[in-house]
Amino acid sequence: MTGAKTPDATASMPVSGVLPAPNADRSAADLLVRNAKVFTGDAGRPEARAVAIRDGRVVALGDDHDLARFVGPATRIVDALGRRVVPGLNDSHLHVIRGGLNYVLELRWDGVRSLRHALAMLRDQADRTPKGQWIRVVGGWTAEQFAERRMPTVAELNAAAPDTPVFVLHLYQSALMNRAAVRAAGYTRETPDPRGGQIVRGRDGEPTGVLLAAPSALILYSTLAKAPALDAADKRTSTRHFLRELNRFGLTSAVDAAGGFQNFPDNYATVMDLARSGELSLRIAYHLFPQTAGQEIADLKRWTEMAEPGDGDEWLRLNGAGENLTWAAADFENFSEPRPELAEGYEGEFEQAVRLLMEKGWGFRLHATYDETIRRDLAVFEKLAAEGLFPGGNRWLFDHAETVSADSLDRIAALGGALSVQNRMSFQGKAFLDRYGAEATAHAPPVRAMLDRGLTVAAGTDATRVSSYNPWVSLHWLVTGRTVGGTMLHPAANLLSRETALGLYTRGGAQLTGEQDVKGILREGCYGDLAILSDDYFTVPPSAIPDIESVLTIVGGRIVYASAEYEGLDEALPPVSPPWAPVARFGGYQARGQLPGDQRPDGAEQALRVAEAVAESEQHRQWRVARGAGPDTPPPLLDPCFAH
Numbered sequence: 001m002t003g004a005k006t007p008d009a010t011a012s013m014p015v016s017g018v019l020p021a022p023n024a025d026r027s028a029a030d031l032l033v034r035n036a037k038v039f040t041g042d043a044g045r046p047e048a049r050a051v052a053i054r055d056g057r058v059v060a061l062g063d064d065h066d067l068a069r070f071v072g073p074a075t076r077i078v079d080a081l082g083r084r085v086v087p088g089l090n091d092s093h094l095h096v097i098r099g100g101l102n103y104v105l106e107l108r109w110d111g112v113r114s115l116r117h118a119l120a121m122l123r124d125q126a127d128r129t130p131k132g133q134w135i136r137v138v139g140g141w142t143a144e145q146f147a148e149r150r151m152p153t154v155a156e157l158n159a160a161a162p163d164t165p166v167f168v169l170h171l172y173q174s175a176l177m178n179r180a181a182v183r184a185a186g187y188t189r190e191t192p193d194p195r196g197g198q199i200v201r202g203r204d205g206e207p208t209g210v211l212l213a214a215p216s217a218l219i220l221y222s223t224l225a226k227a228p229a230l231d232a233a234d235k236r237t238s239t240r241h242f243l244r245e246l247n248r249f250g251l252t253s254a255v256d257a258a259g260g261f262q263n264f265p266d267n268y269a270t271v272m273d274l275a276r277s278g279e280l281s282l283r284i285a286y287h288l289f290p291q292t293a294g295q296e297i298a299d300l301k302r303w304t305e306m307a308e309p310g311d312g313d314e315w316l317r318l319n320g321a322g323e324n325l326t327w328a329a330a331d332f333e334n335f336s337e338p339r340p341e342l343a344e345g346y347e348g349e350f351e352q353a354v355r356l357l358m359e360k361g362w363g364f365r366l367h368a369t370y371d372e373t374i375r376r377d378l379a380v381f382e383k384l385a386a387e388g389l390f391p392g393g394n395r396w397l398f399d400h401a402e403t404v405s406a407d408s409l410d411r412i413a414a415l416g417g418a419l420s421v422q423n424r425m426s427f428q429g430k431a432f433l434d435r436y437g438a439e440a441t442a443h444a445p446p447v448r449a450m451l452d453r454g455l456t457v458a459a460g461t462d463a464t465r466v467s468s469y470n471p472w473v474s475l476h477w478l479v480t481g482r483t484v485g486g487t488m489l490h491p492a493a494n495l496l497s498r499e500t501a502l503g504l505y506t507r508g509g510a511q512l513t514g515e516q517d518v519k520g521i522l523r524e525g526c527y528g529d530l531a532i533l534s535d536d537y538f539t540v541p542p543s544a545i546p547d548i549e550s551v552l553t554i555v556g557g558r559i560v561y562a563s564a565e566y567e568g569l570d571e572a573l574p575p576v577s578p579p580w581a582p583v584a585r586f587g588g589y590q591a592r593g594q595l596p597g598d599q600r601p602d603g604a605e606q607a608l609r610v611a612e613a614v615a616e617s618e619q620h621r622q623w624r625v626a627r628g629a630g631p632d633t634p635p636p637l638l639d640p641c642f643a644h
């Protein structure tokens with residue numbers, strides 16, 4: 001990931017049968033990808049073998065022979081070796097700005113397949129972490145992904161890290177802190193519970209280390225905010241590494257959904273600085289989110305006087321307000337708790353905010369998990385529609401919408417709205433299923449019904465604090481209806497074809513930012529944003545979709561990520577700083593079989609790990625049974641060889 005690159009040695013891939021065409025200078029491409037199975041996303045020409053890019057834009061698509069005329073002496077040629085190429089992915093709801101500011105300091109359990117491995121990472125990191133610093137595991141995982149199918153215990157955190165504060169965030173539901181973190185956060189028997197949250201206490205009245213969102217996650221984030229942050233220089237490096245990590249999965253664009261503790265303009269300074277110096281490797285459209293209750297309207301007013309949606313350039317642009325407009329209108333997606341009832345009368349202030357935005361030509365996005373919230377919001381929009389403010393030509397959308405009803409979808413369509421869905425159910429689907437049952441889960445969210453109405457739908461993750469940012473985990477959920485632990489949530493009637501799902505992850509995001517004519521498909525004149533995939537998304541078994549990565553990601557004709565045969569072709573990044581940061585050791589998403597230092601285990605070692613995980617899960621089962629928590633029947637032996 002780091003170190004000096006020698007551009008000359010890596011300027012072109014070995015290629016046969018293509019020689020620079022004479023007098024090709026003016027029509028020569030900067031970069032040509034050939035020998036590829038290109039899925040263009042363009043109905044007019046769905047497939048191609050080669051793509052030529054000049055000045056950041058696609059100049060031609062065709063077969064290898066057609067495009068030979070675009071090869072000049074300086075053209076960089078990439079042989080895709082027959083691999084699948086797709087338009088660059090676009091996560092339409094990613095907390096990318098905030099994620100980048102913290103990325104290198106987080107120990108990411110994304111993709112880790114056993115708790116044993118997760119705890120080993122924690123132990124290792126505790127040994128590397130200097131005094132005064134914390135270890136934070138901030139989302140992207142759930143117990144269901146572990147072979148042991150359980151969360152860690154506080155005792156295990158204490159054993160792994162006796163002296164280093166450890167904060168482990170689990171979805172929007174809870175956080176676990178070891179003894180050192182409880183001390184560092186200053187929580188004692190005297191500390192009152194914050195509103196909507198609970199500091200769990202033992203029989204002695206002391207905090208146990210468990211924090212519960214009940215149902216507000218504010219307690220979790222405000223505790224996390226007590227940990228030291230990076231300085232400005234390290235935030236910059238951290239953001240660059242996070243963007244590269246996103247490029248690793250073929251992402252070339254994201255729509256930032258803003259969020260709590262993300263102040264404008266302070267917390268946007270890093271991406272603004274990177275945009276200025278041309279070092280963004282991901283295109284970002286951002287939203288503005290009023291942070292202070294009671295001051296929302298004043299903030300929105302000030303912002304709408306300063307700027308207009310669409311301001312900026314192709315790398316960094318403003319896309320409107322949200323995902324919160326006023327605090328009182330926000331619901332919480334903690335599916336292990338009952339749905340929260342929003343305050344009576346939030347509509348007054350909310351109407352003021354929406355009216356202001358619509359009058360000023362500002363679009364917005366609105367966080368809304370439940371149909372109960374959406375119906376109340378729609379009533380406000382319909383009132384404004386009677387005055388001619390909806391549909392107003394401004395782009396607006398609901399985010400999440402897990403329980404949106406058919407009737408509400410019709411009303412959204414009539415008001416000119418769109419939707420953005422995320423795979424929070426990959427991580428929280430089990431909790432949803434347990435609380436609301438199979439029938440409600442089948443269409444949570446009703447993606448098919450949205451599309452059937454012709455609504456604009458974009459896909460994404462809502463990473464990094466609940467879901468992982470890995471888009472292939474999200475695409476897997478859209479295509480199979482399964483959680484990361486394999487629980488089936490949705491019937492065939494609510495699943496998407498791979499092509500449709502990919503469309504939501506490419507064109508969908510571009511539609512939300514009004515860039516559908518230049519982004520999300522590969523066509524002459526569109527941005528040169530694409531990914532060469534490790535495996536063919538269209539033909540791998542469904543269960544293998546989450547393991548797909550990009551081997552080469554191109555944004556605006558720049559190679560921003562390269563691995564496998566292309567290792568070393570990408571732009572150099574400064575090393576992770578500080579050097580003890582978890583990402584310096586572990587990277588981000590843990591691919592199948594990935595281990596610290598990238599040593600892949602041999603077969604025997606791998607088998608041993610699985611056996612250990614199984615033994616641990618059996619131990620845990622016995623432990624639960626001994627405490628009266630579960631049935632005492634061991635799982636039946638189904639192997640017919642043992643049946644007689």
Ligand SMILES: [Zn+2]
Nearest residue numbers: 323367399400
């Ligand atoms: Zn949200």
